[in-house]
């Protein structure tokens with residue numbers, strides 16, 4: 001299928017989940033992430049959920065990161081440039097929900113993307129090869145293209161993989177893993 005079809009299909013699939021399902025599936029994803037071999041790093045990027053779009057509730061994963069005393073960075077969007085900036089999340093970070101429904105840092109310490117070891121990546125759909133589709137603004141493709149080549153990219157999804165996203169282009173950055181409530185996908189494209 002092509003990206004525009006997948007966006008519609010997966011927005012609809014998410015919209016049909018109840019709030020309780022979103023919560024229990026999000027917890028299952030976080031628990032499964034504990035089985036990934038990714039916990040010896042220092043700096044982790046995680047997005048905060050857009051509740052009205054029934055995104056994965058990343059609070060469970062965030063609690064795991066904080067319990068392990070990891071350095072956590074969260075993104076702040078600039079919709080005029082379609083770029084992300086990354087802020088350290090600590091006790092002093094103030095958050096505000098922007099007009100797109102994204103909780104974002106108001107203030108804080110900027111972190112360079114080259115410092116990030118692991119990125120948890122939001123998505124609407126992904127395929128068996130490790131390609132992904134998001135909301136279509138290219139925020140994460142731009143961001144990930146500036147990360148270190150050894151930075152681990154981990155998709156999070158309520159649903160399992162599509163066979164193939166047909167209209168992949170040279171800007172699309174592949175995932176290393178994708179975690180769903182049911183399983184961990186490891187992509188062997190290297």
Ligand SMILES: Nc1nc2c(c(=O)[nH]1)N(C=O)[C@@H](CNc1ccc(C(=O)N[C@@H](CCC(=O)O)C(=O)O)cc1)CN2
Pocket residue numbers: 011047048049050053055075077084099100101102122123134135136137138139140
């Ligand atoms: N939680 C979270 N944060 C994230 C992302 C994400 O997918 N999830 N992003 C990943 O790139 C970036 C933001 N990307 C976005 C791109 C478009 C829209 C947007 O157009 N929203 C419209 C319509 C949404 C729709 O198509 O259903 C709206 O809210 O009106 C929102 C976020 C950075 N932060």
Ligand SMILES: Nc1ncnc2c1ncn2[C@@H]1O[C@H](COP(=O)(O)OP(=O)(O)OP(=O)(O)O)[C@@H](O)[C@H]1O
Pocket residue numbers: 003122132133134135136137138139140141142145171172
């Ligand atoms: N590294 C990049 N530099 C410049 N433009 C880019 C880059 N990556 C993606 N884009 C552009 O962004 C637009 C959206 O890309 P795409 O459809 O792959 O978004 P997406 O992966 O669904 O969105 P997101 O990354 O925000 O979740 C495309 O027009 C693409 O050419």
